[in-house]
Amino acid sequence: MSIRVIEQVRAMQAWADKVRREGKRIGLVPTMGCLHEGHLSLIRLARKRTDVVVVSIFVNPTQFGPTEDFEKYPRTFDRDQELVEQAGGEIIFAPGVEEMYPPGFDTSVTVARLTKGLCGASRPGHFRGVTTVVTKLLCAAKPHVAVFGQKDFQQAAVIRRMVRDLNLDVEIVTAPIVREADGLAMSSRNAYLSPKERRDARVLFQSLEKGEKMVRDGEREASEIIAAMKTEIEAKPAARIDYVAVVDAETLEPVTHLKGRALVALAVWIGKTRLIDNVVLEEK
Numbered sequence: 285m286s287i288r289v290i291e292q293v294r295a296m297q298a299w300a301d302k303v304r305r306e307g308k309r310i311g312l313v314p315t316m317g318c319l320h321e322g323h324l325s326l327i328r329l330a331r332k333r334t335d336v337v338v339v340s341i342f343v344n345p346t347q348f349g350p351t352e353d354f355e356k357y358p359r360t361f362d363r364d365q366e367l368v369e370q371a372g373g374e375i376i377f378a379p380g381v382e383e384m385y386p387p388g389f390d391t392s393v394t395v396a397r398l399t400k401g402l403c404g405a406s407r408p409g410h411f412r413g414v415t416t417v418v419t420k421l422l423c424a425a426k427p428h429v430a431v432f433g434q435k436d437f438q439q440a441a442v443i444r445r446m447v448r449d450l451n452l453d454v455e456i457v458t459a460p461i462v463r464e465a466d467g468l469a470m471s472s473r474n475a476y477l478s479p480k481e482r483r484d485a486r487v488l489f490q491s492l493e494k495g496e497k498m499v500r501d502g503e504r505e506a507s508e509i510i511a512a513m514k515t516e517i518e519a520k521p522a523a524r525i526d527y528v529a530v531v532d533a534e535t536l537e538p539v540t541h542l543k544g545r546a547l548v549a550l551a552v553w554i555g556k557t558r559l560i561d562n563v564v565l566e567e568k
């Protein structure tokens with residue numbers, strides 16, 4: 285079966301209504317395209333949990349800051365179509381910017397506390413863009429299940445909160461981070477890296493591994509872990525730290541002494557490319 289591309293919200297809703305009347309369960313995987321194995325793992329997971337999978341491909345302008353990479357974000361629609369089909373998706377929902385934000389558009393959805401720190405602190409307005417567009421995508425595709433990657437841990441936490449707070453009738457599922465052979469988390473933005481930067485980019489995962497090892501060896505002070513990770517990252521000339529943080533995995537508030545489930549998260553510039561990664565540590 286070949287894939288169907290839907291560009292209009294109304295047509296997406298009509299398809300979802302029909303499929304729901306047939307008693308089928310819908311899965312949604314929101315993406316900005318330029319698909320890689322990370323995205324495909326989400327599609328496969330959605331397919332396991334539902335009967336039909338919609339993959340949205342929308343480079344959402346409202347989640348990019350004025351100096352960020354919206355214009356040059358990689359767009360590879362033809363290849364994406366093939367990959368969605370291979371991974372078991374049925375529909376690509378690919379609305380244009382005007383379709384999602386027609387003239388006069390004036391509403392946004394905000395999650396307050398969870399968006400204060402981490403990426404929210406360095407990218408003002410980013411999460412408002414994300415929560416607003418995800419709400420619109422949920423209203424368009426009417427999924428039973430929506431799948432998000434742990435790679436964007438804060439995003440998944442914010443969306444879970446929003447779904448709970450607004451009583452949205454959808455189950456949010458998160459999928460593990462898919463990595464390259466050398467540990468670098470897959471990301472559409474890895475395409476920006478020069479060969480030398482690509483090598484330096486390994487330091488994100490290496491520093492997370494270092495932090496993990498310190499904890500395994502008994503270290504519990506977040507400041508010690510953060511300092512050691514920063515030293516490792518700063519040794520790479522192309523790397524510039526945005527943040528390295530140890531936070532509670534539920535509240536995303538900084539922790540000083542490790543206890544329970546903690547998230548070690550970082551954002552690092554490699555040249556002109558900002559990359560993120562994280563690991564969850566379970567303390568017994």
Ligand code: AMP
Nearest residue numbers: 315316317322432433435436461462470
């Ligand atoms: P994006 O297209 O970057 O907005 O990502 C779309 C979805 O794919 C988000 O839920 C991301 O968290 C998820 N994702 C991106 N990269 C990865 C990865 N390496 N492993 C797992 N999920 C990912």
